[in-house]
Amino acid sequence: MKADVCTARGRPREFCPDAALASALRVFWSKGYEGASMTDLTEAMGITRPSLYAAFGNKESLFRKALDLYEREKLDYISTALDEPTARAVAEALLRGALENQMAQDEPHGCLGVISSVACGAEAESIRAEVLERGKTAKSALIARFERAKAEGDIPAHVDVEGLTGYLFAIIQGMAVQAGAGVSREDLERLIETSLMVWPSN
Amino acid sequence: MKADVCTARGRPREFCPDAALASALRVFWSKGYEGASMTDLTEAMGITRPSLYAAFGNKESLFRKALDLYEREKLDYISTALDEPTARAVAEALLRGALENQMAQDEPHGCLGVISSVACGAEAESIRAEVLERGKTAKSALIARFERAKAEGDIPAHVDVEGLTGYLFAIIQGMAVQAGAGVSREDLERLIETSLMVWPSN
DNA sequence: CACATTATGTATCGCTCGTTATGAAAGCCG
DNA sequence: CGGCTTTCATAACGAGCGATACATAATGTG
Structure with missing residues (x-):
């Protein structure tokens, strides 16, 4: 031994x-x-x-x-985004970090997590389960961060934090779908600008 | 003959x-x-x-x-949504229609178009291309609808219509990803409420 | 140098995939 | 009934899949 x-x-x-x-x-x-x-x-x-x-x-x-x-080297923007001072800054860092991850040059477009959680066959079921599990922990961390932001008055009181988190996740996942589908970087940047424009504020 | x-x-x-x-x-x-x-x-x-x-x-x-x-029977909510009188009503009809489509009982969860455009292998390349093509025409129709809405003063003048369309598409595609990943109907409803809450208005 | 140990290259395993050849069965028409 | 046409069920095809058996080559150890 x-x-x-x-x-x-x-x-x-x-x-x-x-x-x-x-x-x-x-x-x-x-x-x-x-x-x-x-x-x-x-x-x-x-x-x-x-x-x-x-x-x-x-x-x-x-x-x-x-x-x-992938999580260690390509998804590190998520944990750093949570350190931003305001909820809006967290959202902006997440959206821009996702864009860089999903549209990096010399790298495949899209998000490995989204690709793996959508596809498909029977043999990939345990893979899918693991990817979904990792996604859930990320979502929980983001919910906790937005709860704090709401307590700090950083998010309007009438906003449902879990709804807002699912909403932001959906935008990022949708971006991944579009990045994998060949949408241009410029289009995704306009998507992000729109998301930030409508971000709820006091 | x-x-x-x-x-x-x-x-x-x-x-x-x-x-x-x-x-x-x-x-x-x-x-x-x-x-x-x-x-x-x-x-x-x-x-x-x-x-x-x-x-x-x-x-x-x-x-x-x-x-x-699928397009004929399950995606008919898209064309009917375009007939709504206001841009906000169009968006709401699209979001709620997508929810019904993606979370219908006795039907698979998620969106066939999203599943087919994300997956994967080499043999499915021509399939992927066709699905993406159909998605593009739907996006064009939505852009045209929102251009009209903007001309009618229904969407604020400072809003980028193509950015807004890509943004709304991303939410719907992200909903499809989450629906396929097992997110509850209630969570998706809260996602929709949040999306409608932040929808740009004058 | 011989030995144990680990990595490499070739060739192949059993399995499932999408697709099809083959012949029997079931309906019309004369 | 006998010809004609189309669908049925069984069984198999070649190709690609993930995974391995086997012999060979290259290192450190005694």
């Missing part, structure tokens, strides 16, 4: 797992879980099938690791 | 094509184009594979016919 921690025995691997995982993330991001075949993945990652299975388990395990990477 | 129009020669078919198509629509609606297998479809339609191919061509052709049926 007490294994030497510094010795790497056996033949060393010839690829970087982090870089390979990043490539896999791009494939899942653009094609979805079921739409990404093992051939797509291995070709993008530059490794053979057995290497992939040895390093990442199976397809589902690889997807979860890619989802972790 | 001049065939008798009233004589049905040969063995009569033992199923109703319209009912079978309606069943197929429900399968596509809940599982998406690629998520729906021919086994799923034939079982739901109550017919065998060769009967399906003889009556509807192939899977893609069946999907297009189902999409036609």
Whole structure:
């Protein structure tokens, strides 16, 4: 049980797992879980099938690791947005952060979470459940933030906070749908401007 | 060439094509184009594979016919909404119509168009293109309606009509994502109330 | 150097997919 | 009844899927 921690025995691997995982993330991001075949993945990652299975388990395990990477590196704008001083600033940071995430150059358009929660087949059911679970925690955090804003008088008293959160989530998810559908960045910026224009204030 | 129009020669078919198509629509609606297998479809339609191919061509052709049926019977709320007298009434009719469509009892939750435009694989590319095309025409119609509303002083002069249309579309698409993700009807109603509360007025 | 250990490349597994060939069954017409 | 036409059910096709068995190659250890 007490294994030497510094010795790497056996033949060393010839690829970087982090870089390979990043490539896999791009494939899942653009094609979805079921739409990404093992051939797509291995070709993008530059490794053979057995290497992939040895390093990442199976397809589902690889997807979860890619989802972790996605949350850590691409969805960090969400937690930073919650630190904005006003509810309006939180909403603006979320909308603009989502735009950058969904329309980044050299990255697939759209949102991996939305793609994975919409698609489809039977094998992806546990994947879907996990993605939905992660989305729920994000929504809870946003509700808590807006509750605080309401207590601070930052949101009008007559506003339903949970309704407002679901409303803002819907705009972001709708943006993801449109980004994946090929809508231009300029159009999404106008969408955001409109959202901010109608944002409830005192 | 001049065939008798009233004589049905040969063995009569033992199923109703319209009912079978309606069943197929429900399968596509809940599982998406690629998520729906021919086994799923034939079982739901109550017919065998060769009967399906003889009556509807192939899977893609069946999907297009189902999409036609969906637009005709489930998306009719869109064209009726455009007849509302004010821009706000149009928006409200669209939102409430979308809710009824996406959360109808005994029907799959979500929107077939959103599901089909998000998913995924390579074989569905031509399907995706067709769905996006139909969505564009709906968006154009809504833009034209809001242009008229703006000319009638029904929408504030400072509002960007195309931005407003994309914004409203995003809310509806986001609602579809949430409906497919299992959000309750009550939550979507609160989402709609919030959307109507912030709708721009003079 | 021989050994244990780990990674690699090839080739293949069983399975499901969409699609179709085949022949029997059921209805009209003469 | 015998020909003609269309639909039915069974069974199978080739292709692609995710996942692996196997032998080989490359490292550290005794």
